[in-house]
């Protein structure tokens with residue numbers, strides 16, 4: 001009884017703040033994807049993001065307002081490779097929107113556009129990745145983002161053919177900038193001596209960045225993705241860091257700090273905490289986010305600017 005009253009009221013309230021009726025409604029799961037979609041869509045779509053950069057994308061809270069966003073979306077942009085499998089499918093079902101169901105024209109899986117790493121059976125399984133299609137954490141690699149931008153341009157053009165030329169132009173300009181950014185940052189890291197290229201991570205979420213910048217990941221604080229470290233594994237992390245001389249331990253801001261701080265204290269390595277994505281709600285661009293992460297990482301590895 002209560003529900004039937006609440007729903008129309010919520011729908012009515014959101015129509016008031018929505019953009020012009022003709023604009024496409026795009027909903028992305030991660031801030032990085034939302035920021036890319038906003039640049040490719042330009043003024044022809046309203047882009048919303050389901051998660052904040054402070055939320056771990058593996059285990060997001062299923063808040064009811066997310067269902068409403070999904071209910072009125074024309075395009076849903078997901079990371080894919082099961083990153084959102086713990087929370088998104090249930091929300092998408094409850095949203096009752098056929099346009100954005102898996103396989104529909106309004107369902108965009110970013111992982112389909114990127115060159116995947118750590119695909120089980122194909123690449124190194126030593127890290128025990130839980131995602132059978134490959135490691136899903138490609139959002140920090142601007143080379144992957146360049147591919148995603150182009151694919152987003154095609155999806156938006158299919159949904160809104162009247163503005164296909166603009167989407168294609170935006171996508172091509174953005175992907176060129178992202179490739180240039182990737183080259184510029186890689187060049188900076190190329191100057192680092194071998195001894196300053198080794199890092200540890202909290203979660204196994206930097207493999208694409210490590211590949212892009214020719215770094216070396218020596219170990220993860222989590223013994224397996226999503227599993228907190230026990231004392232035995234922490235001792236192994238400390239030993240590995242000492243043997244390899246890894247300089248930095250990198251983790252997203254939503255992971256607990258205690259284990260990393262303990263390792264840092266015992267080894268003298270630096271903990272580099274990075275944001276989980278651009279501040280989408282404050283209009284931060286993807287490129288500025290990546291620059292910020294690269295700067296934090298470089299300084300942690302090198303011991304200064």
Ligand SMILES: [Zn+2]
Pocket residue numbers: 058137203204205225
């Ligand atoms: Zn993960």
